[in-house]
Amino acid sequence: MCFRFREAAFVAALFLLALLVTSCRSGHASTAVTRELRVCADPNNLPFSNQQGEGFENRIADLIAKELHARVRYTWWAQRRGFFRNTLKAGLCDVVMGMPAGMEMTLPTRPYYRSSYVFVYRRSSGLRLSSINDPILRKLKIGVQMIGDDFTNTPPAHALTARHIISNVSGYTLYGDYAEQNPPARIITAVANGQIDTAIAWGPLAGYFAKMQSTPLEIVPVSPASDGPLPFVFDISAGVRAGEQELRDEIQKVLDNKQTEIRRVLESYAIPLL
Amino acid sequence: MLLDGVLRPLQRARRCSSSAILATLIGISGLLVAACSTGAAKEPDTSNNRASAIPLPFDSTADDGQWVMPAKNYASTRFSALDQITTANVANLKVAFTFSTGVVQGHEAAPLVVNNTMYVVTPYPNYLYALDLTATGSPVKWKYEPKPVSASQGVACCDVVSRGVAYSNGRVFMNTLDGHTIAIDANTGKEIWKIQLGDINKGETITMAPLVVKDKVLVGDSGGEFGVRGWLAAVNASDGSLAWRAYSTGPDSEVLIGSDFKPFYGQDQGKDLGVSSWPPDAWKIGGGTTWGWISYDPELNLIYYGTGNPGPWNPEQRPGDNKWTSGIFARNPDTGQARWFYQWSPHDEFDYDGINENVLLDLEIRGQMRKVLVRPERNGYVYVLDRLTGEVLSADAYGHVTTSNGVDLKTGRLRTVPDKSPRVGVVVRDICPAAPGEKDWEPSAFSPKTGLLYIPHSNLCMDSEAMQANYIAGTPYVGVTARMYAGPGGNRGELAAWDPVHATKAWTIAEPLPVWSGVVTTSGNVVFYGTMDGWFKAVDATNGKPLWQFKVGSGIIGQPISYKGPDGKQYIAVLSGVGGWSGAVVAGKIDPRDQSAALGFAGAMTDLPKYTTKGGMLYVFSLP
Numbered sequence: 001m002c003f004r005f006r007e008a009a010f011v012a013a014l015f016l017l018a019l020l021v022t023s024c025r026s027g028h029a030s031t032a033v034t035r036e037l038r039v040c041a042d043p044n045n046l047p048f049s050n051q052q053g054e055g056f057e058n059r060i061a062d063l064i065a066k067e068l069h070a071r072v073r074y075t076w077w078a079q080r081r082g083f084f085r086n087t088l089k090a091g092l093c094d095v096v097m098g099m100p101a102g103m104e105m106t107l108p109t110r111p112y113y114r115s116s117y118v119f120v121y122r123r124s125s126g127l128r129l130s131s132i133n134d135p136i137l138r139k140l141k142i143g144v145q146m147i148g149d150d151f152t153n154t155p156p157a158h159a160l161t162a163r164h165i166i167s168n169v170s171g172y173t174l175y176g177d178y179a180e181q182n183p184p185a186r187i188i189t190a191v192a193n194g195q196i197d198t199a200i201a202w203g204p205l206a207g208y209f210a211k212m213q214s215t216p217l218e219i220v221p222v223s224p225a226s227d228g229p230l231p232f233v234f235d236i237s238a239g240v241r242a243g244e245q246e247l248r249d250e251i252q253k254v255l256d257n258k259q260t261e262i263r264r265v266l267e268s269y270a271i272p273l274l
Numbered sequence: 275m276l277l278d279g280v281l282r283p284l285q286r287a288r289r290c291s292s293s294a295i296l297a298t299l300i301g302i303s304g305l306l307v308a309a310c311s312t313g314a315a316k317e318p319d320t321s322n323n324r325a326s327a328i329p330l331p332f333d334s335t336a337d338d339g340q341w342v343m344p345a346k347n348y349a350s351t352r353f354s355a356l357d358q359i360t361t362a363n364v365a366n367l368k369v370a371f372t373f374s375t376g377v378v379q380g381h382e383a384a385p386l387v388v389n390n391t392m393y394v395v396t397p398y399p400n401y402l403y404a405l406d407l408t409a410t411g412s413p414v415k416w417k418y419e420p421k422p423v424s425a426s427q428g429v430a431c432c433d434v435v436s437r438g439v440a441y442s443n444g445r446v447f448m449n450t451l452d453g454h455t456i457a458i459d460a461n462t463g464k465e466i467w468k469i470q471l472g473d474i475n476k477g478e479t480i481t482m483a484p485l486v487v488k489d490k491v492l493v494g495d496s497g498g499e500f501g502v503r504g505w506l507a508a509v510n511a512s513d514g515s516l517a518w519r520a521y522s523t524g525p526d527s528e529v530l531i532g533s534d535f536k537p538f539y540g541q542d543q544g545k546d547l548g549v550s551s552w553p554p555d556a557w558k559i560g561g562g563t564t565w566g567w568i569s570y571d572p573e574l575n576l577i578y579y580g581t582g583n584p585g586p587w588n589p590e591q592r593p594g595d596n597k598w599t600s601g602i603f604a605r606n607p608d609t610g611q612a613r614w615f616y617q618w619s620p621h622d623e624f625d626y627d628g629i630n631e632n633v634l635l636d637l638e639i640r641g642q643m644r645k646v647l648v649r650p651e652r653n654g655y656v657y658v659l660d661r662l663t664g665e666v667l668s669a670d671a672y673g674h675v676t677t678s679n680g681v682d683l684k685t686g687r688l689r690t691v692p693d694k695s696p697r698v699g700v701v702v703r704d705i706c707p708a709a710p711g712e713k714d715w716e717p718s719a720f721s722p723k724t725g726l727l728y729i730p731h732s733n734l735c736m737d738s739e740a741m742q743a744n745y746i747a748g749t750p751y752v753g754v755t756a757r758m759y760a761g762p763g764g765n766r767g768e769l770a771a772w773d774p775v776h777a778t779k780a781w782t783i784a785e786p787l788p789v790w791s792g793v794v795t796t797s798g799n800v801v802f803y804g805t806m807d808g809w810f811k812a813v814d815a816t817n818g819k820p821l822w823q824f825k826v827g828s829g830i831i832g833q834p835i836s837y838k839g840p841d842g843k844q845y846i847a848v849l850s851g852v853g854g855w856s857g858a859v860v861a862g863k864i865d866p867r868d869q870s871a872a873l874g875f876a877g878a879m880t881d882l883p884k885y886t887t888k889g890g891m892l893y894v895f896s897l898p
Contacts, residue, residue, distance in 0.1 A: 152753025
């Protein structure tokens with residue numbers, strides 16, 4: 001499913017372009033009568049965002065911008081380590097559309113959706129998975145996503161470790177190969193094509209890409225909702241720079257007023273909502 | 275005073291550390307050092323007639339006054355035979371010239387000096403400058419800009435550093451952050467060839483300095499934090515074509531293990547251990563990157579280099595030794611075939627990359643002359659290995675170690691302490707050394723005159739604590755947070771003079787901040803190093819007595835060198851420009867209030883922004 005970008009430099013070029021555009025803009029302040037909502041986003045990570053504007057975060061940013069009588073302007077940056085530091089905190093842009101509500105790096109809105117880690121498996125498999133304590137997990141080929149550092153991992157990766165479920169677990173780096181489209185999606189295609197029996201992946205990614213497969217896939221939230229201190233369910237907020245209360249409050253107001261529309265957007269991307 | 279290094283005799287150090295062991299809070303570490311030093315008038319133990327003059331192996335003592343590779347020579351001694359600057363006159367050292375690099379991230383590189391030209395490489399965007407040492411003020415002769423893609427900055431784990439370039443046969447060889455290796459005409463600055471070895475889309479970057487051995491340029495990758503698989507590549511110097519690539523994990527055919535492979539210990543013998551010492555397929559993203567130093571013995575025709583820590587699973591999820599990570603390979607540079615391997619930290623749990631410098635010496639060990647490799651390792655021990663076989667001759671702690679109880683010399687295995695293993699949801703305290711190790715990449719220097727190895731290192735412990743939510747690529751995740759702080763004594767760093775024959779410290783200098791610079795030592799019996807708050811220091815190689823210091827513009831994490839100028843004078847050069855993993859609170863704009871930032875290192879460095887600001891600048895010193 002993945003076509004390759006011509007060059008890795010593509011993303012960088014986009015970023016530079018964004019910078020150039022931004023700096024040019026400041027030189028022509030008189031012509032810029034429309035307000036801008038400057039959004040920091042990943043150019044290659046559906047269902048969240050991409051530079052064609054096809055992600056649900058793109059849609060919600062548009063919706064907010066419309067209400068604020070503003071135009072969206074993006075700073076594109078792969079959402080890896082240093083994303084917040086290099087974009088939002090460096091002042092290149094003013095809002096990040098998604099992050100766990102409890103994260104301390106920004107001034108967050110109230111959460112506008114809640115999702116869960118989910119089991120993803122083929123409908124034809126006859127499996128009925130929902131519990132992280134299901135003994136069958138010792139036998140299935142399971143895929144989880146890896147962050148890259150010991151001890152910082154996705155909750156299902158930690159939970160399987162705690163249960164000593166080891167030799168039947170495969171790791172897919174969350175970063176994937178950035179030269180491919182939507183690199184984190186590979187774990188879902190691995191379920192569809194039978195490389196693994198089940199993935200335990202974050203809901204929005206799983207829901208969206210499961211729907212794109214020709215093989216029918218089941219999506220079931222992991223239960224219980226937490227494993228001791230380890231959460232499988234996360235509230236997701238938008239965030240602005242610390243101290244920028246006014247902008248946060250403006251965005252909050254739109255999120256509050258447009259709840260129904262936002263929910264419709266999220267549902268149209270097949271995001272499992274709790 | 276607070277930030278002056280404090281000469282600390284060993285007996286004194288022990289007393290201080292035991293009384294101050296409970297006081298590990300960061301904020302008062304400087305005070306503690308000061309307190310420890312008062313009354314420490316006792317002269318250091320200078321009676322080190324134990325250590326006597328030791329000739330360097332394979333004639334690397336012949337010194338033409340140039341500096342053609344970061345480690346000075348293939349033995350990696352970082353010893354300069356120049357002797358104009360001495361313990362008697364070093365106090366008169368003055369700035370000869372300076373040069374601003376135009377880059378403000380961490381400057382870890384060593385300058386090179388060849389044919390009266392100095393070569394200076396910067397962190398990203400990896401500018402390479404040639405300075406004409408024959409002209410007044412040493413102006414820029416040429417500047418080469420490789421233009422690495424900007425996205426590589428987002429892939430680099432710990433600042434966008436470069437550790438240096440290498441010179442050979444009229445060419446300068448450099449690596450770029452975005453995974454390229456480039457040959458440049460040393461005279462004109464024109465690019466001769468440029469090839470891509472690492473792929474930033476897969477998380478691979480290159481920060482290490484290449485080493486040229488015969489007709490090959492040796493290059494290793496960085497990016498263990500992104501689930502990449504480590505490798506060392508040999509590129510033909512003539513045209514940049516790939517000669518061989520040896521992976522650090524996986525089947526023998528890809529690790530280049532064949533019939534030549536004769537590891538000393540049983541645990542390293544067997545087929546495809548790079549696969550079988552992991553759960554199925556885990557080796558494919560297993561780490562073992564090779565971002566540190568390579569040494570070369572031309573008589574044995576073997577190169578030596580270390581491998582980084584395993585990842586990215588939690589350690590319980592990767593049972594086994596996780597070969598060939600956190601260890602050292604000896605290889606034939608012509609074919610890449612492995613000769614032996616030794617694992618410093620089997621199944622590493624603490625981020626102890628095994629990539630530090632390998633100092634090749636011929637030493638008398640227990641009455642017998644041995645060809646050895648001396649390694650001050652991240653896990654807290656100075657190893658002396660037989661470099662023919664990989665046998666461990668000794669392994670002795672040079673700092674405070676709680677994660678292991680020494681090395682079993684019979685089996686070669688590290689004796690680990692299970693209680694100190696970080697675990698998710700469990701608070702584990704007093705993990706020493708912390709993740710940067712007793713010593714990170716910053717290289718030590720060996721003087722054949724004193725027989726001492728001068729080791730710049732840290733004194734940090736850490737606690738692994740509760741989980742914190744974070745977000746990458748649209749996915750929330752949680753991790754153990756680390757908090758680092760000064761170890762016993764309260765000083766976060768130290769310069770130690772280590773006698774590798776007797777496995778003892780001759781003297782130490784306590785430093786309030788981690789010592790993250792390299793070291794150079796000279797025939798004039800002077801040791802030079804820098805501190806993260808920006809002091810460039812000269813001390814007596816025999817006893818550690820402070821002789822001179824100069825305050826540079828930004829903290830020093832670079833590698834000092836000594837060379838002979840076109841005027842016949844001895845010069846000392848060093849790059850200032852704080853940053854790197856330790857200096858991220860200054861160079862990386864990380865909020866020092868976020869104690870767990872920079873993988874917990876920020877918490878141990880909250881005061882650094884008070885003492886220094888960023889900015890890359892070359893300083894060159896000479897006698898008037």
